[in-house]
Amino acid sequence: MLILVLLSGLVSVAFGNEVRRECYGQELTIRAIINPRNTAVVFQSDSRHGATRIIFLNETVQDSRYEWKDGLLKVQELTEIEYGTFIFMHADSNVEYDRVIMQPEDCSDSVYLYIGADYNLKLSADVAVVQHSNRYTPSQPVTVWNKTDPGVSKGGRGRVRSGVWVLNMVTHADKGHYTQRDIDGRILSRQSLHIQVVRTFDRLFHGDRLVVPLKIPRSQVQVFFQPYDSTFKQQLVRDGKLLDEQDSYSGRMKVDDRMFEVEDVSSSDKGSYSIRDSDDNLVYAVEVEVASPRNLNYLWLLLLLIIPMIMFIICVKKGVCCKKKPSQASASSQPVMYGQAEADGEIRKAQFLPTYDDDCLSSS
DSSP states (O other): OHHHHHHHOOEEOOSOEEEEOOBTTOOEEEEEOSOGGGEEEEEEEOTTSOOOEEEEETTEESSTTEEEETTEEEESSOOGGGOEEEEEEETTTTEEEEEEEEOOBOOSEEEEEETTOOEEEEOOTTOOEEEEEOTTOTTSOEEEEETTOTTOOGGGOOEEETTEEEEOSOOGGGOEEEEEEOTTSOEEEEEEEEEEOEEEEEEEETTOOEEEEOOSOGGGOEEEEEETTOSOOEEEEETTEEOTTOGGGTTTEEEOSSEEEEOSOOGGGOEEEEEEOTTOOEEEEEEEEEEOOHHHHHHHHHHHHHHHHHHHHHHHHHTOSSOOOOOGGGSSSSOOOOOEEEETTEEEEOOOOOOOOHHHHHHO
8 A cells, every 4th residue: 555655756856857868787876765664666667668666665676677785786697677767765754855867878889881791799807697678678698609608699600710709790680788797696798789771872874773782681682772753662672582473574573692783774663772681671772773785875975976067167168267247338349439529520439349258259
């Protein structure tokens, strides 16, 4: 009954809230308990990490992950479960007198790798085990290497070479925390592995071949294609096998353990190709642009060079390249009279002749 009262109704007269931002994995003292006989500690979890629970009551720790020693309430290893508020209250009156707001953080070293690369973890001298946990649930580790039993590894993939634990061809499933512990379970080091997606752009010509490397086992390969002018995404490969219903790619697609290929590409093949694993995680993405055939491009270039040369030769042969355009005044075949000058009773007329360049006159 007392537990129900503690969880349901709290009377707060707290003097203030202490906010603690601490790193995952460490042993942490939450607070000293002055009067353990009349103290209850209730933890209100963040809604993402579990329900409200009793941590300490009647001078006894109610959760095995915590310990009360020398008047101090401690958590043996801080995880995402501790994301929330520790409420300290008088057990007899159900009155709150203090709060500790815990906000655990990931302080581990980060390593960024592309899918298909090898992950190398240098082992500490005192390491006994290596554990892997999802970066969002570090409280649920899986042992991937054990010093006393080296055969224990993640799916048979991890191997120790010259003091380095090597994980070949990482995938999305390998991302998360890798923690080294000694024989007593204490943390020696902690690394966070982040997986990056390969994104490329490929400009091809008509008749070329598109080659996309596969960074995951063939049985997990899913290939999708989305044209630039469409929102529809069609699947070309499912679980490493070609789909027969893709008539436009009939006889042009290949897939093996190393790569996915499309032969004799054309303008209808331009768009976005994406490789995904069986969990729909994006592994590889390539944007494909298909240009005009190479021979056609060379033909246009040749025409651009030949046409001006032909026009110049014709112009020179006809002798019109250097001839000046006659002025408007000389357009008429009749001479133009500028005026009359009377001399000895005769009227003299000024005549006008069209002019030409010297080069043209000499050539005529």
